[in-house]
Amino acid sequence: MTVSPFAQDRFEYEHKHIYFLPQPLFTELLIPKSIYLxxxxxxxxxxxxxxxxxKEQAANPSLKGQLNGSFPALDYFGVYLKLTKFLSADLEAWxxxxxxxxxxxxxSFYLEVLFIEAVLDSISELLASRHLNVSVASEYATTQRIIGHVTELRQMAGQSNVALPRLCSAFAHLREQIETWAQLKLALTPEELSRRVRLRPIGALGRDVFPVLRDLCASTGExxxxxxxxFKVCLDxxxxxxDLGQTCLNTLVRLSEHPLFVVASYVxxxxxxxxxxxxxxxxxxPDRRIKPLDEALSGSFRDFAQGVATVRIRDRVRNADITFTAETTLGKLDINRLLERILKHSESPLAREMQDAAEELSRTEFYRGGPDSTQAKPYYEAHVxxxxxxxxxxxxxxxxxxxxQESAEIRKRMVASYLVLCSRLNVQPKYAFAEMLFDISDRCIRDFLGQLDSLLSHSGVxxxxxxxxxxxxxxQNAALVxxxxxxxxxxxRSGLSLPKDTAxxxxALGKITAVLHSSGDTSRSLRSSERGRFCLDLPAESSEASSRIxxxxxxxxxxxxxxxxxxxGNRRIFRVHNSLAPFYSFSYRGSYYEIQVSVKDLVEVLNQPDHDAFEGAVERLARRLAGLPENGFPLLELMEQGGNVEG
Known part of the structure; x- marks a missing residue:
């Protein structure tokens, strides 16, 4: 069997990088403006x-193909930098x-030195690899102009043959000096510090040096x-x-002038x-734009995700004509088809009742030949x-x-009806079809690829x-679960600071969400379906418990x-990620309606001494939030009988 092209790790750990650029997001990143992603x-x-x-555009064939096969294909020069915790743990603290x-x-001076070093390093590498070409005279003239702006490099002044790699090393040495002072927590007086580093206005070094670097790049034939x-300095x-570092970066962005722009990413x-x-x-x-990725990809995630899958498949099978479309592999969403399979294998009297009701509805003029009619009977419509x-x-x-219009109102309750019926029949909902795949990926390309990897593995083809x-x-269902x-x-193993508490x-939230989506009064569940956007108001005066939550x-x-x-401020509204829906058995679309929880509710659940006590606390909270009586058939036990949820 072919090795999966979907198995993937963090970008920096992947052996080979395959690109598919999301449009129009990538085009927006090329505008002359700083952007926080x-x-x-x-x-x-x-x-x-x-x-x-x-550097990546010049060296990576996949990326070069996305950029029309040439370098440089764009009117900017980009560098990539991954920021480290040194900036907050040592430098900001000092x-x-x-x-x-x-x-x-x-x-700010440290950041600007970091930026300039990265650009010098990239230009040097591209000159060495012959992707850029510049005369020796232009190179030496450029380094002299830069040295003239940096008093900390005065020992190099007057040297007529300073090459770019050597100047890059000088900036690296300057950066390392500041890092050493910070790590040693050197107790320098302001006067001593100002003698070692010139106290320039924020952004001044960049405003002096980047026009010189632009002139150098413009002098190349490329x-x-x-x-x-x-220049686009990309900060991952x-x-x-x-606070200090972020405010410095904001100020630097506000004061920067063409040709320097920053693209910074945040979680x-x-x-x-x-x-x-x-x-x-x-x-x-107009100095900087904040761009939420979820919003940027909301209308185009399907195209983006299928594009990413396609370029990975083409690279693996060496076929430029093959295309992945989720509907071909998984089919179009058909909830009634899923219900038909479930009802057919159920011995519950409710199953027989729903089959009869669907048969009766299918013979009405209202349903026959309508937009919702499929090969399967109208089970969810009959239930609603x-x-x-x-x-x-x-x-x-x-x-x-x-x-x-009335048909559309019924259709809005499709997912709620499906989940309620599964709950009443004591079976786990099944997850399948293209639309479910895109919804449970929750606009996360890493989750989407993980789901495709599981689908390929389970299919055996x-x-x-x-x-x-x-x-x-x-x-499909087994793979997505x-x-x-x-x-x-x-x-x-995810690197969380409190993994047991997070789990x-x-x-708790996943199981409660499943209960809210499928249990309680049926008419209420259908009228205000898919509750589970948890609304938490933190106390004005923070406590150890509220800070932990x-x-x-x-x-x-x-x-x-x-x-x-x-x-x-003190309000958090959140929901469980849709990618976990098949594990906890809640709606593949996620949650739409808010429900209030308190710090006390969550602390009580987390502080239970053992698994049984934890399950009991979750059961009580789920019942209260769902508006169910305290005594009744154990909800979580019912869910676990289906096999998708574990403690």
Whole structure:
């Protein structure tokens, strides 16, 4: 069997990088403006930032193919930098002991040195590999102009043959000096510090040096005639910056001039992305744009995901004509087809009743030949009509003219009906078809590829067949459940600071979400379906318990286990990530309606001494939130009988 092209790791650990550039997002990143890109882990931020790198564009055949096969294909020169925790753990901690007029300027100087070093290194490599060509005279003239702007390099002044690699090493040495001072927590007086590093205004070094670097690039034959040539400095994992560092970056962005622009990525939007050290001035547009990846890909994720899958498959099978489309492999969504299989194998009297009701509805003029008619009978429609007491309009009546609207209202309750029926029949919902795949990936390309990997493995077919033949529904379901199980089981190894607490929180929220989606009063579940957007109000005065809960939620959201929908002041609104729906048995579409929880609720669940006590606490909370009586058939026991949910 072909080795899966979907098995993937973090970008930096992959042996070979295959690119598919999401449009129009990538085009937007090319505009002459700084951009902060916000998205949880696995949404493609690192890949996008690497795609902006000139070195990657020159060396990677896949990326070069996406850029029309030439280098340079774009009117900018990009460099990629991954920020490290040194910036917050050492540098910010050291500089925070100084007045901001000193600490802020030194931090900004460090960032600008880092940027210039990265650009010099990239240009040097591209010159060495002959992707760029520049005369020796131009190279030496450029280095002299730069040295003239940097008093810290005065020992090199007057040297007429300084090559770019040597100048790059000088900037690296300057950077390493500052890092050493920070790591040693050197207690320098402001006067001593200013003698070692010139206290420039924030952004001044970049404003001096980047025009010189632009002139150098413009003098090459490759960039000749590109009058608006600019530099894109791409900062990955910028969330490591704390208040001082982030405010310095914002100020630097606000004061920067063409040709320098910054593209920084964050795992979530933060309160301090606007602040600067400039009186009454923020870093907001027109200087910089904040771009949430979820919003950027919301309308085009299907095309993006299928494009990523296609380029990976083409690379593996060496066939440029093969294309992956989820509907070909998985089929179009058909909830009634899933219900037909479930009802056919159920011995419950309810199953017989629903089959009869669907048969009766299928013979009505209202349903026959309508947009929802398929080979399967209208099971979910019959359930909605019956549960909500809806009267079917008769032909020739005023309501008949509005039948398409009434049909749409029934269709809105399709998923809720499916989940409620599965719950009442004591079976696990099945997950299959293209639309479910896209919804449970929750606009996370890493999860999407993991789900495809599981589908390919469970199907047992070669890649060409995978792209051209329909996978049976039961195999689709088993594969998607397994992918969700793998993700949940990875929690202890995911690098979370409190993995056991996070796993408990996730299990509690996942099980409660499943109960909210499928249990309780049937008519209520159908009228306000898919509740499970948890609304948590943190106390005004933080406590150890509330801080712990907040940290768990924010970190789980960063790692792609929760979706943080809103974080304003002390309010958090979040839901369980859709990719875990097949594991916990909730709606593949996620949750739509808010429900209030408290810090006390979550602390009580997390602090249980053992598994049985934990299950009992989750059961009680789920019942209360679902509006169910305290005593009754154990909900979680019912769910676990289906086999998808584990403690």
């Amino acid at each position: 916000v998205g949880t882990r696995g949404t493609g931020k690192t890949t996008i930032l690497h795609a902006l790198s000139a 500089l925070s002991t100084y007045d901001i007029s000193i600490g802020g300027k030194i931090f 960039f000749e005639g590109r009058d608006r040539l600019a 994992e910028a969330e490591v910056l704390q 979530r939007e933060r309160d301090n992305l606007q602040a600067t050290y400039l009186p009454n001035v923020s870093a907001d547009s 009509v019956r549960s909500l007491g809806i009267e079917i309009p008769e032909k020739g009546t005023p309501r008949w003219k509005r039948r398409s 070669e890649l060409v067949q995978f792209c051209s033949e329909r996978i049976p529904v039961d195999i 397994k992918a969700a199980e793998r993700k949940r089981d990875f929690v202890p 408990r929180l996730l299990d 907040d940290e768990l939620i924010l970190e789980a959201a960063e790692r792609g286990y929760l979706q943080l929908l809103r974080s304003d």
